Amino acid sequence: MIQRSFLLLVASALSSAHAFIPPQVSHHSAHVRLAPAATAAVAGADPTTIERILATATRAAKKAGELMIREAGAEIIKTKTNPKDLLTKVDGMCQDAIKAEVDAEFEGEQHAFLGEENVAPGPEASIAALKEAVDSSDYLWIVDPIDGTTNFCHAMPLSAVSIGVAYRGTLVAGCVYDPYADELFTATAGGGAFLNGKKVVVGPQASLCATLGEALVAGGAPPGLLALGPCMRGMVAMSPHVRSFRMLGSAAIMLAWVACGRLTAYFEPDLNAWDVAAGALLIQEAGGLMTHCNGTPYSLTTRSILGSNGRAHKEMVDILVAAEAAELDTEPRIG
Structure with a gap:
């Protein structure tokens, strides 16, 4: 069942993975610049x-x-x-x-x-x-x-x-x-x-709903079998509640696209710090929320990640936890 659902999700992703969605630009900052340095955001940082x-x-x-x-x-x-x-x-x-x-x-x-x-x-x-x-x-x-x-x-x-x-x-x-x-x-x-x-800033999608969910959610297709099962279960469990899924193959791009409003959320149960660090800060600074897939706070050591616009974050956490998609499997569970 999971394999069949996975194939349907992949077909949907490939059909429109690179469709252009304009970023959510804040109108409170019109002049062009790089992100300004933090002043006292992190104690001790110059x-x-x-x-x-x-x-x-x-x-x-x-x-x-x-x-x-x-x-x-x-x-x-x-x-x-x-x-x-x-x-x-x-x-x-x-x-x-x-x-x-x-x-x-x-x-x-x-x-x-x-x-x-x-x-x-x-x-x-x-x-x-x-x-x-x-x-x-x-x-x-x-x-x-x-x-x-x-x-x-x-x-x-x-x-x-x-x-x-x-x-x-x-x-x-x-x-x-x-x-x-x-x-x-x-x-x-x-x-x-x-x-x-x-x-x-992150996108305005308000919530997950049973019929016309506005959320456009991305997931990973990790190389390890212990992570692949949770990814697939999470997508299958969430699919009735969201507008669609995308699998783009780059954690950094998917996190950045959440930050600019092209995606509502992105989850994956096992990533390294270098996959996530920059994108996590982007989402947080764009007004979104970054946590473990079980809802606990994000840190550099967090490997199971959910980044979203924040507006339906708890609902997504509940779905991922219920589907046993928030943690790695202890043995492969794909079929």
Whole structure:
């Protein structure tokens, strides 16, 4: 039953995954700019440093994006945890370009760097690497050089650079760059969320309802079988209540699209910090809500995530929990 429903959902997603939905632009900020630095949003974080961080992150993301455009459809050099978890030479090239920018700007300063390509595959390695990195420095760069590698390998224009920066474990700046659409999403703690310099807010969809739900919800199709089952159960359980589902293949893009109002919500039961950090801050600064799929507060260590415009968040949590879609399975449950 789940397999049949999954196929129907995939067909719906592929039919209109890249349809353009204009962002929800706030009319309270008409002039074009990057997200302003936080002032006292995170205790102890220096506003001038955050300005430098955001400027460096945007430069670095655009350099990585140039590489992605030039090398789209790159050959797979190996797989990670399983044949669905892919790596290309361009992932490493993009990460090196980002780190070079960070090292040049913050030479001699205490800035740690956690990039996906420096961490062994698997959730245990990711959790350990995050803990070590958070403890090693006040400022931590959390980087996914190509979020949506499978899309990238197939030359599908749905991949992004994701860069989040935390101060003592709390996110203070982030950017997601989609080089194919030349869309740069930026945010700072307390400073709002922006798309190409224009302030954005989450969408207005009010609630889930039994017949004409307004919510457009995205879900993941993770490579691991322990996460795939909860994803599929969550989609099947929620589908009668929402307008439609999308599966775009890039967590960073789906989170950014929630922040700018193109999507109402996005959930996935197992993601790494580098998949989520920048997008989580975008949603929070755009007026949305970011939690664990069970409704508990989001932090850098949260792997099961639900980001939404906030207006139907509790209803979505209740559905995911009831469908046993908020946590990883202990053994594969797909059929």
